[in-house]
Amino acid sequence: MKRRLSILGVALLVAGLGLGATGEEAVTVLDIAPGVAQIGAGGAGIAVVNGAETVYYNPAGLAGLPGISFSSFYASHMGVANYTAFSLALRGFAVAAELYSSGGIDGYDAAGNPTADIAYSSTAYMFGFGVDPTMFPFLPQMPLSFSIGGLLKGVSSKIAGISGSGFAFDLGFRMDIPPLSLGPVAISDAALGLTLGNLFGGVSYDATQETLPMDIGLGLTARFLGSVTVAADIHLAGSANFGITYEPVPALALRLGVLSKGEMSITAGVGLNVQGFLIDYAFVSHAVGPTHRIGLTLDFSALDLSAFGSMLRRILP
Numbered sequence: 001m002k003r004r005l006s007i008l009g010v011a012l013l014v015a016g017l018g019l020g021a022t023g024e025e026a027v028t029v030l031d032i033a034p035g036v037a038q039i040g041a042g043g044a045g046i047a048v049v050n051g052a053e054t055v056y057y058n059p060a061g062l063a064g065l066p067g068i069s070f071s072s073f074y075a076s077h078m079g080v081a082n083y084t085a086f087s088l089a090l091r092g093f094a095v096a097a098e099l100y101s102s103g104g105i106d107g108y109d110a111a112g113n114p115t116a117d118i119a120y121s122s123t124a125y126m127f128g129f130g131v132d133p134t135m136f137p138f139l140p141q142m143p144l145s146f147s148i149g150g151l152l153k154g155v156s157s158k159i160a161g162i163s164g165s166g167f168a169f170d171l172g173f174r175m176d177i178p179p180l181s182l183g184p185v186a187i188s189d190a191a192l193g194l195t196l197g198n199l200f201g202g203v204s205y206d207a208t209q210e211t212l213p214m215d216i217g218l219g220l221t222a223r224f225l226g227s228v229t230v231a232a233d234i235h236l237a238g239s240a241n242f243g244i245t246y247e248p249v250p251a252l253a254l255r256l257g258v259l260s261k262g263e264m265s266i267t268a269g270v271g272l273n274v275q276g277f278l279i280d281y282a283f284v285s286h287a288v289g290p291t292h293r294i295g296l297t298l299d300f301s302a303l304d305l306s307a308f309g310s311m312l313r314r315i316l317p
Contacts, residue, residue, distance in 0.1 A: 026164070026203040026210035028155045029100040029122035033241075033259065034085060036073045036295030040269015040282035041243025042257020044231035046219025047174060047193035051278070051297055052087040055094035055128040058193045058219070059149030060172035062130030065091045067301025073280070075293040077102075081120075089128075092135065096126040122157040130172070145176040155203060155212075168201035168212045177222070189229070190222035197237075213237055243267070255282070263287060276300065 034056040038045040045057030052071035054061040068090045075083040081102035088095055101121040130149030133142045149172040156165040177190035197215035204210075214237070221231040227248065233241040243257030253271035258264060269282035278297035283290060 025213055026157070026166070028157050028203065028212070029083075029098045029124050030153065030155060030168075030212065032077070032083065032098075032100065033261075034098060035071075036269065036280040036282045036293045037253070037255070037271055037278075037297075038243075039259075039284060039293060040255035040257065040267055040271070040280065041229075041231060041245050042241045042267050043259050044219060044221070044233045044241035044243040044257065046172075046195055046217050046233045047191040047221040048219070048229075048231050049174075049191075051299055052089040052094060052096070053297075055087055055089055055096050055126060055151065058172040058174055058195050059094070059128035059151040059170065060130045060147045060174040060193065062089060062092055062094050062128055062149055063132040063135065063147035064130075064174070065089055065301075067091065067299070069297060069299050069301070071295060071297040073293055073295030075291055077291050080289070087126075092130055094126075094128045096128070098124045098126075118160040120157075120159045122155065124153055124155045126154075127152045130174075147174050148172065149174075153201075157203065162205060164203045164205035164210070166201055166203035166210075166212070168198040171196040171199060185224055186226065188223045188226065191220070193217075193219040193221075195219075238262075259284070273299075 033039055033043040035045070035053040037050055038048065038053055038057060045053070048054070048057065049061040049064040051065070051069040054065065070088050072086045073084065077083040077100070081100060083100050085098040086096065100123070102119065128149060128151040130147050132145070132147035133139045151170040151172070152167065153170070154165070154167045156163065173194040175192050177192060179186070179188045179190070181187060195215075195217040197217065198212040199214065202209050202211045216236040217233055219231065219233040221229060223229045227246060229245040231243050239261035241257065241259050243255060246254045248254070251273045255267070255269035255271070257267040259267055266285045267282060269280060271278060271280040276299045278299060280295040280297065282293040284293070
């Protein structure tokens with residue numbers, strides 16, 4: 001077991017997943033901040049509702065989705081690993097998958113001596129749900145607008161021929177804050193979010209059980225002057241996120257953020273919305289090497305196929 005933990009710690013350090021295995025804590029693909037649009041804005045998403053990516057950050061936000069959304073992305077993680085994900089969401093429900101793989105990582109035994117190169121892979125599957133009182137017509141009207149949700153996660157990992165699998169469960173809460181103004185500055189779409197991550201569950205390797213790190217996250221978001229969205233998250237596990245999104249026009253989003261988890265990373269991104277087809281790019285700095293992410297989202301609630309076809313006819317000869 002000690003040798004396995006040593007190999008895993010070095011592999012994940014090189015691959016940029018974290019700072020290595022620590023004691024009985026499992027390190028998996030779930031330790032990487034997901035998404036493209038939100039990661040470009042610092043990965044601050046606990047209080048934000050943003051299409052299918054919402055399932056990664058706070059399942060309670062799924063109750064606020066306007067319709068069906070499909071999202072996928074690819075990342076060359078730190079330049080040494082492949083990281084892909086897919087998510088499909090509609091109001092109240094979502095399914096998602098994250099896949100991480102890396103080969104050619106230097107291996108070391110328990111004494112620190114070099115061994116043969118090793119490969120590492122980790123996969124997570126998720127099912128999330130979110131509900132609010134408006135979904136139940138028999139309930140009286142509530143004085144506050146809020147939602148609650150849950151996320152069931154199944155995860156598996158494989159390194160140097162050793163495999164493990166397990167599950168975990170998250171709870172989420174989100175509450176809308178009524179619009180207000182600070183002098184001439186109008187504030188809208190404000191919300192507060194709370195997540196309880198990895199409440200129970202873990203990863204089993206043969207006869208050994210490793211826990212997934214528990215966490216409590218608190219998030220806040222608000223839109224200023226109708227075009228600037230600010231979001232911030234704080235996690236008791238020891239990380240913080242802050243991001244700004246500026247939308248000069250509805251079809252364009254410019255993002256900038258800071259992600260602090262062990263070390264500080266600067267993030268930046270851009271998003272283009274063409275009649276419900278969303279293309280997103282994000283950059284994340286890291287001491288090991290930067291990460292570039294590209295994502296495609298289909299927002300069926302905003303999809304206008306007739307307008308998209310007309311645009312293509314104007315462009316194509």
